[in-house]
Amino acid sequence: MHEVTVEEWDDVVSTNTRGVFLALKYEILHMRRLGGGVILVTGSTNQWATRTGLGSYTASKNALTGLVQAAALENAGHGIRVVALSPGMTDTPMLDVHRPAGLSDAQWYQMKAQFAQEGVPAFRRMAGPEEMAAAALALASSSFSFQTGSCVPVDGGQLAAL
Numbered sequence: 677m678h679e680v681t682v683e684e685w686d687d688v689v690s691t692n693t694r695g696v697f698l699a700l701k702y703e704i705l706h707m708r709r710l711g712g713g714v715i716l717v718t719g720s721t722n723q724w725a726t727r728t729g730l731g732s733y734t735a736s737k738n739a740l741t742g743l744v745q746a747a748a749l750e751n752a753g754h755g756i757r758v759v760a761l762s763p764g765m766t767d768t769p770m771l772d773v774h775r776p777a778g779l780s781d782a783q784w785y786q787m788k789a790q791f792a793q794e795g796v797p798a799f800r801r802m803a804g805p806e807e808m809a810a811a812a813l814a815l816a817s818s819s820f821s822f823q824t825g826s827c828v829p830v831d832g833g834q835l836a837a838l
Contacts, residue, residue, distance in 0.1 A: 677731040685732045692736035693743070700747050704756065712755020714816045717744055719762035719827045725838050737762075741827050748825030757824040759815050764831025765795055767802040798833025 696717055707713045719740050726734040740760055748758040767788060775784050792802040811830040814820065829835055 680732055688732040689736045689739075692733070693739040696740055696743055700743060700758070704747065704751055704754075707756050708751070708754045713757075715747065715756065715758045716812055716816050717758070717760040717827075719744075719760035721762055721764045721829050721831045721834055723762055723827055724829070724835055744827055745825045752824055757821070759820070759823055759825075760827035761808065761812050761815055762827045762829045762831070763803065763808050763811075764829065764834040765792055765802040766805060766808055767792075768805055796832045796834050797837040801832070803830070803832060 700715065700717075703715055707715070717740055720733070720737040722730060722734045723737045723741055744758050744760045747756075751758065771788065776787075779787065788802065793800045796802065808830065811828075815823065815828060
């Protein structure tokens with residue numbers, strides 16, 4: 677953490693926490709007028725467990741827990757549910773920022789597979805984006821009509837091993 681600049685910290689926290697706050701602030705007004713609905717926030721398993729070098733990211737995702745809980749309590753009477761989907765390791769283009777220079781596609785694929793073998797002990801693979809999309813649709817559906825104020829991990833057992 678001592679190497680993170682204040683500017684880097686502010687950028688992460690502004691994006692992940694302030695951005696969600698602003699979205700909630702303006703979504704809630706419209707949803708109250710419309711009589712309710714579901715607000716689905718993107719959390720992360722880093723809300724509960726982190727790795728070195730992710731202090732600002734983890735702190736910003738932890739803050740979402742409080743935002744989700746407060747928004748859920750304040751708006752349940754208006755028919756609004758607020759839930760966070762907290763993905764575990766998911767193979768998306770966001771991972772590519774961690775790709776070492778000069779690595780071939782095959783080497784990068786192998787490196788990600790090894791990382792998942794170690795980090796997701798139950799399924800030993802990363803989730804695909806379509807799996808997170810299915811979880812998001814499920815949480816937003818009427819099948820979860822009693823779910824609000826919570827951050828739901830969808831992590832293939834990643835947190836179970838901690």
